[in-house]
Amino acid sequence: MNSLLDLIIGALLFWRLAVCFFGSVFISLMLAMLIPAFNGTSALLLVLLASSFGIYWHARAEAGIGVLEKIPQKIASSQISAPVAFLGLAFIGFFFGAFLLQLNESVFLSALALLLSSGPLVIWHRWVLGNRISWPYLSFLYLGILLGFSASVFFMGSGAGF
Numbered sequence: 001m002n003s004l005l006d007l008i009i010g011a012l013l014f015w016r017l018a019v020c021f022f023g024s025v026f027i028s029l030m031l032a033m034l035i036p037a038f039n040g041t042s043a044l045l046l047v048l049l050a051s052s053f054g055i056y057w058h059a060r061a062e063a064g065i066g067v068l069e070k071i072p073q074k075i076a077s078s079q080i081s082a083p084v085a086f087l088g089l090a091f092i093g094f095f096f097g098a099f100l101l102q103l104n105e106s107v108f109l110s111a112l113a114l115l116l117s118s119g120p121l122v123i124w125h126r127w128v129l130g131n132r133i134s135w136p137y138l139s140f141l142y143l144g145i146l147l148g149f150s151a152s153v154f155f156m157g158s159g160a161g162f
Helices: 002-013 015-034 040-062 082-104 107-116 119-128 135-157
Strands: none
Touching: 015 040, 040 082, 082 107, 082 135, 107 135
């Protein structure tokens, strides 16, 4: 009973994440029943993307910033160190790269899809939030993602795949 109560309290505290997660699970179930080509991989990707947006939404709300508002200068100045950001990007590149390799088994198409998947985020930050992204910073981001992707290609090619 205590576990159920803890779950309900957690869902109330993190309601933005819960709405995105449970809403995407419901939408995935409906799409799986209506569209035969919508398989478990597509459902998992939809839930992961919606949950990521829920985390983003909740973090901005905790900071007192709306989803569409530009980040104030004092909050924007607190940055993550470059090595930590690089490791995080490599981690993302590794797992999403392995996921894309499982989907289409083409290294080139998987790398291209991984790099193009950041397009909506770049567009969001540049034109909706009004934040400028420099070319060296964008190169740093893509290098971290591609390094993680190359590790996933090596991992998947060595026979120790998922």
